Amino acid sequence: MKYVDSGxxxxxxxxxxxxxxxxxxxxxxxxxxxxxxxxxxxxxKHVTExxxxxxxxxxxxxxxxxxLCSGKICTPKNQIKVLALGLGLFALTGVLYFFADSMLxxxxxxxxxxxxxxxxxxxxxxxxxxxxxxxxxTKQLGMKSSLSNFSVIFATLFxxxxxxxxxxxxxxxxxxxxxxxxxxxxxxxxxLRKHSILxxxxxxxxxxxxxxxxxxxxxxxxxxxxxxxxLPKKKLIGLLFGIMALYFAITYGTEVVxxxxxxxxxxxxxxxxxxxxxxxxxxxxxxxxGFLLTEIISLFKKYTVHxxxxxxxxxxxxxxxLHYYWSFILGVLIMGLGYGTIQPVIYDKxxxxxxxxAKSTAYFSYLLTCNYIxxxxxxxxxxxxxxxxxxxxNPNFSFIFNGIFLxxxxxxxxxxxxxxxxxxxGAPAKPAxxx
Numbered sequence: 001m002k003y004v005d006s007g008x009x010x011x012x013x014x015x016x017x018x019x020x021x022x023x024x025x026x027x028x029x030x031x032x033x034x035x036x037x038x039x040x041x042x043x044x045k046h047v048t049e050x051x052x053x054x055x056x057x058x059x060x061x062x063x064x065x066x067x068l069c070s071g072k073i074c075t076p077k078n079q080i081k082v083l084a085l086g087l088g089l090f091a092l093t094g095v096l097y098f099f100a101d102s103m104l105x106x107x108x109x110x111x112x113x114x115x116x117x118x119x120x121x122x123x124x125x126x127x128x129x130x131x132x133x134x135x136x137x138t139k140q141l142g143m144k145s146s147l148s149n150f151s152v153i154f155a156t157l158f159x160x161x162x163x164x165x166x167x168x169x170x171x172x173x174x175x176x177x178x179x180x181x182x183x184x185x186x187x188x189x190x191x192l193r194k195h196s197i198l199x200x201x202x203x204x205x206x207x208x209x210x211x212x213x214x215x216x217x218x219x220x221x222x223x224x225x226x227x228x229x230x231l232p233k234k235k236l237i238g239l240l241f242g243i244m245a246l247y248f249a250i251t252y253g254t255e256v257v258x259x260x261x262x263x264x265x266x267x268x269x270x271x272x273x274x275x276x277x278x279x280x281x282x283x284x285x286x287x288x289x290g291f292l293l294t295e296i297i298s299l300f301k302k303y304t305v306h307x308x309x310x311x312x313x314x315x316x317x318x319x320x321x322l323h324y325y326w327s328f329i330l331g332v333l334i335m336g337l338g339y340g341t342i343q344p345v346i347y348d349k350x351x352x353x354x355x356x357x358a359k360s361t362a363y364f365s366y367l368l369t370c371n372y373i374x375x376x377x378x379x380x381x382x383x384x385x386x387x388x389x390x391x392x393x394n395p396n397f398s399f400i401f402n403g404i405f406l407x408x409x410x411x412x413x414x415x416x417x418x419x420x421x422x423x424x425x426g427a428p429a430k431p432a433x434x435x
Contacts, residue, residue: 087180259382
């Protein structure tokens with residue numbers, strides 16, 4: 001059996017593959033609809049444009065409360081059952097889409113899709129947080145981010161190919177959850193408990209959680225002196241809110257690519273094919289930076305977040321001010337490298353402040369709710385700002401406005417460069433348990 005380093009010792013490679021496979025599903029809701037919206041407009045001739053747009057919006061909106069629900073109900077004893085339920089609903093929806101022949105059926109299935117995905121999303125990151133620590137955790141969270149972004153590239157291309165044959169075939173992408181569903185036996189606590197090789201002093205509690213002493217054991221094995229520090233609960237909550245605010249800001253700031261890049265590039269007479277290439281380049285850059293996360297952190301060290309924010313600002317302003325095909329491509333690549341770096345770093349920070357690994361699911365549910373709120377709020381904030389600033393006629397307004405917004409966040413990061421929210425080195429101590 002092949003093993004990989006977990007920071008606590010070694011875990012089976014098949015278990016890592018199983019846990020990472022969950023990430024293939026988290027960005028899929030609404031994806032199959034986006035490339036075929038124009039086709040659906042011709043298939044369902046008597047429905048409104050709003051009804052068709054609901055097919056992309058509803059999964060993300062329904063996902064939000066069920067992300068919170070997942071964080072609330074998950075415990076070390078039932079989290080795999082919740083995961084199986086979410087993946088099962090997700091895959092079942094994918095099957096039912098093949099038999100949907102009315103707009104009402106598609107809308108209802110979009111809601112069911114959001115339910116299944118919402119239950120799964122926090123667990124994609126929290127399972128890594130629970131079974132990995134230190135540099136091993138950072139590396140695997142980078143892999144998680146890369147795989148979720150890669151799935152967007154693959155699925156978008158696949159949907160386009162399938163839609164040319166039959167629009168129903170586009171929904172095959174919603175069967176991807178079958179992969180992690182089949183691998184669930186390899187990510188159960190029982191399997192990991194039986195087959196993991198733990199460092200000296202690392203043990204499991206009866207509920208399957210690694211003990212608090214495991215972190216100390218890992219440090220001791222490297223000859224480091226361990227100090228037991230305690231952070232008050234209010235301090236931890238403050239850090240969590242800071243990380244959530246940063247994730248909202250970076251998600252809102254960069255998600256403008258998905259909403260407005262086609263309109264901006266179209267205004268400058270670039271084809272839909274060129275728009276598709278530019279969009280794919282953005283997610284490709286996100287994927288690459290996730291795979292290279294540990295190398296990027298080694299290069300920029302505690303200034304990694306600052307550099308990533310700067311990349312996002314440069315990319316947004318380049319798209320908003322330079323209007324050539326090459327400048328659009330370069331802009332999305334730079335921005336994708338920035339976002340693809342900062343996203344897993346934010347995940348790692350969330351893991352670091354969770355009171356216990358078992359509670360990381362709840363912390364990730366709060367964090368990822370901010371992500372989906374950020375995605376959903378883009379058109380509302382941009383349209384409101386356009387009205388206030390009379391920017392409706394400017395095709396570059398969204399990118400310039402968001403570039404300035406993230407520039408302000410970058411300035412705040414410089415002023416607060418010693419804050420845990422903006423610094424990569426180190427992690428706050430665990431709080432005292434008062435349960």
